[in-house]
Every structure is written in structure tokens, then in C-alpha cells.
Amino acid sequence: HSERDELAQKPNTYTFTKAIAEDLVRESSGHLPVVVVRPSVVMPTLAEPFPYYSNDNNSVMSLGGGIGIGLLRVTSFADDNKVDMITGDMTVNCILAATWKTAVTPDAAQVYNYVGYENPVLIKEFMNVNLDNFRESKESFGEALWVPHHINVQNNFCMFVLYFFLHLVPGLFFSMVERYLNKKPMIMKIYRNFFLLHKTLRYIITNNWTFTNDNTKSLLFQLNTRDRELFDFNIASIHWMNYYSVMYRCISLYNLKCDYNNKDYPKELYRRKMRYIEPVDMAIRWIFRFAVVYFSCKIVCGYVLILCQD
Numbered sequence: 001h002s003e004r005d006e007l008a009q010k011p012n013t014y015t016f017t018k019a020i021a022e023d024l025v026r027e028s029s030g031h032l033p034v035v036v037v038r039p040s041v042v043m044p045t046l047a048e049p050f051p052y053y054s055n056d057n058n059s060v061m062s063l064g065g066g067i068g069i070g071l072l073r074v075t076s077f078a079d080d081n082k083v084d085m086i087t088g089d090m091t092v093n094c095i096l097a098a099t100w101k102t103a104v105t106p107d108a109a110q111v112y113n114y115v116g117y118e119n120p121v122l123i124k125e126f127m128n129v130n131l132d133n134f135r136e137s138k139e140s141f142g143e144a145l146w147v148p149h150h151i152n153v154q155n156n157f158c159m160f161v162l163y164f165f166l167h168l169v170p171g172l173f174f175s176m177v178e179r180y181l182n183k184k185p186m187i188m189k190i191y192r193n194f195f196l197l198h199k200t201l202r203y204i205i206t207n208n209w210t211f212t213n214d215n216t217k218s219l220l221f222q223l224n225t226r227d228r229e230l231f232d233f234n235i236a237s238i239h240w241m242n243y244y245s246v247m248y249r250c251i252s253l254y255n256l257k258c259d260y261n262n263k264d265y266p267k268e269l270y271r272r273k274m275r276y277i278e279p280v281d282m283a284i285r286w287i288f289r290f291a292v293v294y295f296s297c298k299i300v301c302g303y304v305l306i307l308c309q310d
Contacts (some may be wrong), residue, residue, distance in 0.1 A: 008245035011203040018133040030111060039091045040115045042085035044250045046238065052250040062197060067127060070146030071165040072194055076159045077152060077205040082120040084209065086223040086235055093231040097219055112219060115211040118236045123205060124152065126244065133248040147281040167191050171297045
């Protein structure tokens with residue numbers, strides 16, 4: 001968040017630069033056959049070139065992967081907030097259809113919002129299903145760093161307190177271990193990137209958004225039956241629960257670079273890691289609970305003592 005963003009009345013640089021790009025396109029639209037397709041959060045493919053393919057490490061995938069391997073433990077978003085998702089192959093189909101429409105009718109609508117407004121997804125639902133699938137599938141845990149836990153808080157103070165204890169403190173510990181093993185410290189850099197990503201997304205994921213997509217719906221039904229089958233971009237036809245059920249595989253394969261050719265190796269590596277990590281994780285959680293109870297009781301007793309003295 002910079003002074004330039006404030007002057008432009010934009011919440012962050014991401015939205016600011018997109019607005020600049022669209023303005024440049026608008027200025028050139030009188031001289032060129034231009035069409036603008038605005039996709040929301042683009043997720044891995046549904047069918048083409050094959051299911052669940054992705055070569056992009058976007059924000060939602062990064063959060064899902066970070067939670068799945070036990071690295072990211074604290075987030076902040078409203079439980080009833082929706083995340084607007086679409087798939088990569090359907091986005092391409094929408095772009096192709098919009099290009100065709102612009103070619104045959106240059107005076108047609110030049111802006112198409114391609115969004116999942118008619119088939120919304122609760123961000124809490126996405127995170128929970130993704131985490132459950134990671135926990136149930138040991139084969140994807142070759143890259144696991146810790147036992148996966150996820151705490152979502154909406155209070156800023158609680159978020160920063162938990163971030164300090166659950167991200168910063170473990171990050172400093174792992175950084176010291178990395179230096180002791182003569183490895184390049186990476187954990188704190190990863191946590192810093194997660195913090196900046198969450199800061200950028202906070203304005204978006206803590207609010208619900210409504211987009212109009214009348215032009216896009218009209219475009220879909222202007223295609224003939226055959227083209228609608230070949231270039232389908234009807235987002236309402238997606239069953240997101242089925243889609244999520246194997247999302248962890250996509251995150252593991254393309255984001256975490258897990259090797260699925262050797263299925264025994266990740267399982268054995270996970271078991272070996274968890275043999276040492278799970279007892280430590282359990283001990284840390286009980287120590288943290290004890291500390292919370294102890295200091296809470298101490299504060300309450302001190303307050304009661306002051307009242308009794310008065």
C-alpha cells in the first residue's frame with residue numbers, strides 16, 4: 001500500500017496497475033478492434049489440456065499449499081465471505097468467444113466480466129476442504145514441514161499476536177536450524193512473502209463482491225450448440241466440491257513440486273518426519289494453552305485483588 005495507491009483511490013498496487021492497463025486499452029479502442037475480458041481468480045483447469053493443470057502459483061493456490069504443508073497457520077477473513085473462482089480452460093474459452101464476437105460484430109460490448117458470481121464458493125469452505133484432503137492423503141506430504149493446523153481470526157490484534165507466536169517465532173527457529181546446517185535461510189523469506197500476500201489480499205477477502213456479467217451470459221448463448229460444447233465457459237456447471245476433492249494433488253504437483261512417480265517415497269518421508277514432529281507439535285500446543293490459561297488467571301486474580309483492596 002503506497003502513497004501512489006492512495007492518490008489513485010485504489011486499495012493496493014495490484015488493482016491500481018490493472019486500472020492503468022484498462023485505461024490504456026480504452027484510449028486505443030477507437031483505432032483497434034479491442035475487447036477486454038476480466039477474469040476473477042483463475043484456478044487450475046477443469047478438463048483441458050488435462051484436468052487440474054496449472055503453471056501459475058496464484059494467491060489462492062499459495063494459501064492452500066502453505067496451509068497444507070503446515071507452514072501457514074493463521075489467516076484473517078470473514079467466515080461468510082465468498083471467493084470468486086473460475087477455471088483456466090473456461091477462461092480461455094471465454095476469451096476465444098469474446099474475440100469471435102468482436103470480429104463478427106465490432107460494435108458489440110467490449111468488456112466481459114468472467115466471474116463465478118452464479119456459482120459462489122465460501123473461502124472458509126475451500127480452505128477447510130483443502131486442509132482435510134491434505135491431512136487424509138499422506139502421499140502429498142513429501143514436502144510437509146509441520147503438522148498442518150489452520151486458525152482463522154477476524155480481530156486484527158489477535159491475528160498479529162498469533163502471527164508472532166505461530167509464524168515469526170517458528171520461522172526464527174527454523175532459520176537458525178538452516179544456518180546451523182549451512183543452508184541458505186528460506187523460511188523467514190517465505191513467511192515474509194505470505195505476510196505481504198495476505199496484506200495485499202486482505203481488502204479483497206474481507207469483503208464480498210458483486211459483479212455484473214450480463215454480457216458474458218449473453219455471449220455464451222450466442223454460440224451455436226457445437227461451439228458451446230467445444231468452448232464451454234458456463235461456470236454454473238462446475239461442482240466445486242468434486243473439484244476440491246483432488247485440488248491438493250494439483251497444489252502438490254505443480255506448486256510444491258512433489259514427485260508422484262515414486263509414490264512410496266513421500267509416504268515414507270512423511271512418516272519419518274511426523275515421528276519426530278508430532279510429539280513436538282503436541283507439546284508446543286499444550287505449553288501454549290497452559291501459558292494462555294496461566295496469564296489469563298493471573299490477570300483476573302490481579303484485577304480481583306485490586307477490587308478487594310478498594
